[in-house]
Amino acid sequence: MSDNLLIAGKTYGSRLLIGTGKYKDFAETRAAVEASGAEIVTVAIRRTNIGQNANEPSLLDALPPSKFTYLPNTAGCYNAADAVRTLRLARELLDGHDLVKLEVLGDPHTLYPNMPETLKAAGELVRDGFKVMVYCSDDPIQAQMLEAAGCVAVMPLASLIGSGMGILNPWNLQLVIDKVKVPVLVDAGVGTASDAALAMELGCDGVLMNTAVAAARNPVLMAKAMKKALEAGREAFLAGRMPKKLYSAAPSSPTEGKIAPRAA
């Protein structure tokens, strides 16, 4: 049975998207990404160092864009204009690649999304031909607005970026999943494998994470665990879990044919 993730008309075998920040070195980045099975990797766009380290190793050498789908982000942008500029630079840098991750942050303390600026940037980017996957609050109405603006995926936070606090509001996430037709991916907040499994059990189409893997004591092993967690969660969702019944406990073994109780 094929169960691929479909984003903007393209299919991906893995529902796990991995960030490439905070690793010890590019070798560890590469090893973790490979262990995760992820096909889509996020990258940031930053000023190049001028006049120093001309032969500095490059992320593009460690993770060749021919093998992985790059998802350039707008991390660190606090308004729509900066986010749009950043992604235009990314498109130029990546030879016209137009699948992007939009995030417009509200403040450096929480990294919570600034939704009015996010919506403004989303509209501009879609008009400019970008395929926008968008980091957003877990508000179903905002998610619908982003979908209406033409975003190809909405990516609500499960908890604050880099916090590892897991899914704080599964009910809201459920509302977002119910309300929008484009893929819903949890972006931010996953701390360990069970968080990722829970996101998938709720019906998310995928999970994007970085710190949960990069900040694990053994990032490569955690990447492997995340791969399994996503697969397990997805299969549990597709299988359809049993209903929760607080008061009707029912034994799994037959109630008939039990041996006779011994006379006292």
Added chain:
Amino acid sequence: MSSAVSARRRQGFSTPSLCIIRLVIQVFVNGAAQRFEQPLAVSTLIEKMALAGKKIAVERNGEIVPRGLHARTVIEDGDQLEIVVAVGGG
């Protein structure tokens, strides 16, 4: 004529030792001021900064300079350039 050069000409030079007028341009590359003796193409700047052949993208005064136009886009006095690369990030 760019504004900074004409401004310098208007001011003139007060000391007799500075009788040779050098047309120097100042541009900002990734926020840092850089001086050149004359306007130069984006491709020349990239070579001077040892970035030739690197995977970079260039923005000039807020507008992308497509790779195909690096050789014929001339940087002028006061221009603001951003030269970026892809780095690890979430």
